[in-house]
Amino acid sequence: MFPAGSVEIGSPHRLDRPVSGLVIFTKSIEALRGMDEIFRRAAVEKTYLALVEGRTPEKGECSHVLGHAGGSRKAKVLEEKDADGRNAKLTFTTKALGERFSLLEVRPEGGAFHQIRAQLATIGHPIKGDVKYGARRGEQDRSIALHAWRMRFDHPVTGTPLELKAPMPTRSIWPALLALAEEGGMVAGDK
DSSP: OOOTTOOOOBOSOOOOTTOEEOOOOBSSHHHHHHHHHHHHTTOOEEEEEEEEESOOOSEEEEEEEEEEOTTSSOEEEEOTTOTTOEEEEEEEEEEEEBSSEEEEEEEEESOOTTHHHHHHHHTTOOBTTOGGGTOSSOOTTSOOSEEEEEEEEEOTTTOOEEEEEOOOOOSTTHHHHHHHHHTTOOOBOOO
């Protein structure tokens, strides 16, 4: 047991190792239990940024049943009638188009295992560097171009609405496509 007034760090969610961005930690058991409940009820609005291969439509939606691909630490799209799967939905908006990559703002519903990675790959737009899901080549640092950018939820103890944001990525072609998005998303060369 911790002494009165001490801090007990908790982690109500996680990111895959190659993903960058926002991770929430709690400083009390009460806050951890509250955040666990908020995530369980899917009461967290999560927004990711992703650089994907190819040119994407202005807006899109993916709805699949996802399951584990036996022993590979990989998700796979299942037949809808498969009872072992989990419904997964996401929406995306294209923020910038490069010659070979698109910058997407992605909003997943729920939080199925590798949801964003598997769903974007299934529609033909694997995340840059994500060779596990079909990207042409990996990044030198083994990261993928998926960034947990923003979360909105009510504080688990006070109920105060919160919006948390992670700083924008600065590696690879992120800066060029982020700048392009601010200018209106016109086509630019990318590497």
